Amino acid sequence: MNLLLRLENLKAGYLLRSPNGCKIVPAVDGVSLDVLNNEIYGIAGESGSGKSTLLKAVFVTAVEPPLRIFGGKVYYYPWGQEVNI
Numbered sequence: 001m002n003l004l005l006r007l008e009n010l011k012a013g014y015l016l017r018s019p020n021g022c023k024i025v026p027a028v029d030g031v032s033l034d035v036l037n038n039e040i041y042g043i044a045g046e047s048g049s050g051k052s053t054l055l056k057a058v059f060v061t062a063v064e065p066p067l068r069i070f071g072g073k074v075y076y077y078p079w080g081q082e083v084n085i
Contacts, residue, residue: 003077005035005058010072012057015065024070027053031072060085 013026027050035041043051056062057069076083 002037003034004037004039005077006073006075007031007033007058008073008075010054010057010074011070012053012063013068013070015068017066024068026070027067028057 010028010031011026012028013024016023016025031054043054045051053067056067058074060069060074063069074085076085
């Protein structure tokens, strides 16, 4: 198995602020998966099901407020070495 990316219990959502306080809107709740090198994957789901949020959470540089990662781990395996991102 030539692992490229591993998600473990990834949780992300949106922190919304209002005059009445803050509210967390969950979008990704406990996603775990392995992505193998040289494989093609697709993500399917209804509108608003968290597909885009999942991809933004995986590529940490795409996380911008109000999106927040609340838990889980993302590992990247360039050249076979584990990197916890």
